[in-house]
Amino acid sequence: xxxxxxxxxxxxxxxxxxxxxxxxxxxxxxxxxxxxxxxxxxxxxxxxxxxxxxxxxxxxxxxxxxxxxxxxxxxxxxxxxxxxxxxxxxxxxxxxxxxxxxxxxxxxxxxxxx
Amino acid sequence: xxxxxxxxxxxxxxxxxxxxxxxxxxxxxxxxxxxxxxxxxxxxxxxxxxxxxxxxxxxxxxxxxxxxxxxxxxxxxxxxxxxxxxxxxxxxxxxxxxxxxxxxxxxxxxxx
Numbered sequence: 194x195x196x197x198x199x200x201x202x203x204x205x206x207x208x209x210x211x212x213x214x215x216x217x218x219x220x221x222x223x224x225x226x227x228x229x230x231x232x233x234x235x236x237x238x239x240x241x242x243x244x245x246x247x248x249x250x251x252x253x254x255x256x257x258x259x260x261x262x263x264x265x266x267x268x269x270x271x272x273x274x275x276x277x278x279x280x281x282x283x284x285x286x287x288x289x290x291x292x293x294x295x296x297x298x299x300x301x302x303x304x305x306x307x
Numbered sequence: 308x309x310x311x312x313x314x315x316x317x318x319x320x321x322x323x324x325x326x327x328x329x330x331x332x333x334x335x336x337x338x339x340x341x342x343x344x345x346x347x348x349x350x351x352x353x354x355x356x357x358x359x360x361x362x363x364x365x366x367x368x369x370x371x372x373x374x375x376x377x378x379x380x381x382x383x384x385x386x387x388x389x390x391x392x393x394x395x396x397x398x399x400x401x402x403x404x405x406x407x408x409x410x411x412x413x414x415x416x417x418x419x
């Protein structure tokens with residue numbers, strides 16, 4: 194089964210507000226997590242990643258928080274813009290026997306209200 | 308443009324047929340991954356190749372097969388197609404394993 198999952202399938206936010214998208218993972222051995230953005234008709238686009246030896250990582254308008262105690266990570270988008278409307282996936286990289294497998298959650302659809 | 312090229316972009320075929328999807332990874336990337344995305348299943352990992360060798364298998368059906376060629380491009384072969392195989396098929400590549408992947412724009416397969 195999947196090792197990651199998303200709390201909410203949809204999220205609507207007002208333009209200019211901050212967005213928070215949550216994700217839970219089940220494999221305590223997971224040590225690398227990635228957030229992807231997928232716009233309609235396009236492939237997933239890398240947003241930000243974080244390794245398990247970190248609690249927080251910031252990018253441009255985005256921040257990922259990792260809580261290993263409760264196996265939870267979140268993606269925060271500051272000053273959400275209409276262009277942020279998309280489906281957001283968290284992914285968990287599992288390694289073993291010389292291979293790596295990126296496992297995706299089902300995604301959260303973010304809708305930005307102008 | 309992500310640098311990962313997938314062809315064709317769209318494919319419509321009948322049940323029972325066989326199709327081949329092609330992926331050219333980003334220049335310098337040795338790993339290629341195939342994913343299937345359907346409406347109710349999200350992104351499902353199918354198979355991974357690294358420098359021509361199969362490295363990991365996910366939920367890939369026996370009717371599906373893939374290979375990575377010496378020039379590092381990869382092909383995903385889907386045979387005895389069923390209506391349920393209709394989906395988006397994505398290819399991703401990475402320079403090495405264990406790093407963030409770059410995805411192509413996908414091939415939309417419709418089986419009628």
